[in-house]
Amino acid sequence: RKEVEQDPGPFNVPEGATVAFNCTYSNSASQSFFWYRQDCRKEPKLLMSVYSSGNEDGRFTAQLNRASQYISLLIRDSKLSDSATYLCVVPPTSGTYKYIFGTGTRLKVLA
């Protein structure tokens, strides 16, 4: 099993739709997670941190399911500007320095 797995997409959704992505992880010791957004040919930018059961920021909600070892990102009322690749990231566990990156899920919001 890969350390972090994401559906590459693309997810094509109309403006105003609600869309959700999942990210599964293999290390049950992982305690926190990040979602990053990456626009084409740009650097990843932090979208949300997930430290416990979940986090909400405006139209974005992240949920953590420890029993099934996945995190999800829900985007409500999608905007054209939400079109990007969303990366799931698992930070290092104790004694390591390695952040584990998913390969990303591509979202296209259509007018």
Add this chain to the structure above:
Amino acid sequence: DAGITQSPRHKVTETGTPVTLRCHQTENHRYMYWYRQDPGHGLRLIHYSYGVKDTDKGEVSDGYSVSRSKTEDFLLTLESATSSQTSVYFCAISERGGRNEQFFGPGTRLTVL
């Protein structure tokens, strides 16, 4: 935005030449990282640093070396560039590693002919 710059932003070079990429931060963060990003592979760690003169290898370190002589600068050197090192290189910083978020520089697009 975190104060991270990378130079050069774009570079075209020839096989066999040495290349040095620079990452500069103004955040005084302890941890710095070099990644490469290629289609289908996501971000892969090349080297990282956990303090001045303290560095270690990542998962794709062959053909690369790093140096960190001061907190704000982390240099990545391709000792003898090959076409397989054509990629986008991102530098990242983190305040304390571990649970802390990483912040990324704008990237360097390197082409090796």
